[in-house]
Amino acid sequence: MKITFAKADRLPAWPWWAVAIVAGWLGLVGLAAGMSQRAGVNVDLCPFKRLTHLPCPTCGTTRGTLCILHGRPVEGFAHNPLVFAALTVIAVGLVLRAITGRKIVLNLSPRQRIFAWAVLAVAFAANWVYVIFYVG
Secondary structure, eight states, X not given: OEEEEEEOXXXXXXXXHHHHHXXXXXXXXXXXXXXXXXXTOOOOOOHHHHHHSSOOTTTTHHHHHXXXXXXXXXXXXXXXXXXXXXXXXXXXXXXXXXXXXXXXXXXXXXXXXXXXXXXXXXXXXXXXXXXXXXXX
């Protein structure tokens, strides 16, 4: 495994579809929060949970984000640890890129790549079990 720092634009180009997804998600969260407060009823936005009655792998992300925005980062992280750990790594990478003008490049051999994907799959499954039993 070799980690290098390659020259890159300080601000990466944001794909329009990613911006649209985030904007749509934020709009839905705002609408649901407003409807919940007015009606006094909890609104469930997750179609996976509606169909299966099980939380999806990203379940808790909205509640965690709201906790973080209200100044409770530890509680927010507890709602979905893997999502918030990944978001933290991405944020640190973007800040380093904006400051230094370099991006982190991870060069893995084919065997290391397979191992990394296996570790990510196990982490994903473990996080989903955590979300099912502790966040639900």
